[in-house]
Amino acid sequence: MYILDKQNATHPDLNLLYNEAIDLLATLISIPSFSGAEERTADEIELHLAKHQIKTIRKQNNVWCYNKFFDQQKPTILLNSHHDTVKPNEQYTRDPFAAVVYDDKLYGLGSNDAGGALVSLISTFVYFYASEDLPFNLCLAATAEEETSGGNGIKCILDELKPISFAIVGEPTNMQMAIAEKGSMVIDCAAKGRSGHAAREEGDNAIYKAMRDIAWFSSYQFPVEDGAPQSVKMSVTQIDAGMQHNIVPGCCHFTVDIRFDHNYTSREILNTIINHTISSFNVRPNILQPSHIDLLHPVVVAGLSLGRKTYLSPTSSDQGWLDMPSVKMGPGESARSHTADEFIYIEEIEEGITIYIRLLESIFKQDA
Known part of the structure; x- marks a missing residue:
């Protein structure tokens, strides 16, 4: 795992962020949030960000916010993942809404897809939120209806977001970079x-x-x-x-x-x-378009410098709605998505937060 300087006074303590991410994910798991019915998880995400004095904007069940020292003259990076889930299948042997940690795994519906990525991106945003000298702005968007490609998900807020230069979409990819998806x-x-x-x-x-x-x-x-x-x-x-x-x-x-x-x-x-x-x-309406990003894009270069691998994703996500360059990247494993007794390793979330932070720091250095 990458080690960050936890004594940097300009950022929140990383151990605290790790623990908060696990606690938030456990809470989100306990709240049913099927696509189109995510009101309560949206409430919980707003409450979590409010504890860090972060003002949020909400439309339907989509919640988004910007870094404290937002500068119109700087480009903006979108950090996006979803908080809706599919319905649990009949093969579950555990309560899908009981967030239980066993053998270093956090079990529960939505833990892997895409709760781990969502809480990791939230923690990453909180880490940088109050920094005054960022060369980029950050926009965090926790969105709805990804699993059904619904019209009240990220699609309905794209015109309301401030201009975005590129996006990191949080989905379970073992923290590798999907540079294209179908x-x-x-x-x-x-x-x-x-x-x-x-x-x-x-x-x-x-x-x-x-x-x-x-x-x-x-x-x-x-x-x-x-x-x-x-x-x-x-x-x-x-x-x-x-x-x-x-x-x-x-x-x-x-x-x-x-x-x-x-x-x-x-x-x-x-x-x-x-x-x-x-x-x-x-x-059916809402055709998702294929997405891709240039191998020389700063976010890809930054990921490669951290030992991340690139690949072509066979699955679809909210990337299909985005008209700017994007990568799909997050903790967890795609093969666990929509399976019975879904889980994510605690270590994967901690690693996800750390690598997201390192990735953004590497991009910032390229811009400096």
Whole structure:
């Protein structure tokens, strides 16, 4: 772990910040905060920041604030993570809202995705909040509805934030830097047939029609250059058809999750689907666009100088709403997200705070 000078009188004590981060995360875990219903966790985040005399701004369940000595002439770095969660799955063996520390792990829904990153970024912001000589401004935004790409999440406050130069988006990445992530699009499909009696040669089975399209979604590969990774991944994730066993279904509904990079636009993907399938479909709103950042950007250079690695992320986040350069980076492991008995190691949060601070200090030195 990186060691910081804990005697620097211009910053809060790091041990205190570590402990506060764990306590805040435990409190957030204990409060249900499913996407669209995060009022109480937003309240708790405001209360926590108020204890440090930090004034906050709130819209819906999004909370944001700026460093004490904000200077309009300086560029601004956005520190963003979300405080909403998915619903716990049926395989939980622990109470998802009981924040329990066992074997150096903090268990609970949202502990890993993205509570660890959120409280680490909050502590990092508090660490720098009262510094008078920062070459950058800092904006901390704890946002809602990330898990559902909802319209009342970060999307609804982007026009109200002061101009942002670049962003650090907190998600579980083992504190490595995701320098690009795929966009995300969801389509709801309907294969149409004709109902009839299953015992006679009647009707036109919509399930069989859907099966042909589903086979195409599962096997089609968008053309890419030799040796390049696949640009588009399409996965059928839901299906629904039929009323009862003796009726040929006249309609079969299924849902397709689509992830894509910059090689194909959403329009190009949809045109390809139209040309190869017979089902009708509707595109869900709030398409997340793919994101990327230049390898020579100061935040990437700073991360590399700290031994951080870069990679391309297969998952999507609120990066897809941002129209400025950004990296996705945070404590925890992506594979633990949305799993039963979710947890994060205590050490991961402490390391996350330390590396975030070192990262910003390294960026500040580049600007000096």
